Amino acid sequence: MSPERRIHLAKAARPAFDALDAFARTVGRIAAEAGVDDRLKELALVHSSQLNGCAYCARVHVERAVAAGVTVDEIGQLSTWRDSGVFDERxxxxxxxAEAYVHIADDGISDELYDHVGGVFSEAEYVALSWLLISINAFNRLTIAGRYPVPPLPKAEV
Structure with a gap:
């Protein structure tokens, strides 16, 4: 079946999509209240979308990341963040x-990772980041399954 003929899941079951969208907005408010800034949030969401192979969500969150102050250099180094010196401890x-949530079926959230991340973030920040990652993984699956189109941007926007 071609992408043009696929059922657009968000349109076909609008109440389900609206609930997912409301969930994402709620999670966003929780993150802001917990002190998770937009830059940190968007880095995690871009990376998750890249790892999941969701071009649509990657585009949306790259745009938001740039608006939050993330540089082109930093976005380019997301895939090599472990070897890059541009990202801080948080x-x-x-x-x-984000990687653990994308690959959660492999190892879950290990005790080592939980302890490490818990030593960097407050409990409220950990909870907020976890819900953000749960949300983006749901959206990634929705858009990948529906093959949402990602046409080239007009030259002026690139």
Missing amino acids: ERAALEL
């Missing part, structure tokens, strides 16, 4: 947690 912990 960002590195968030990226590691």
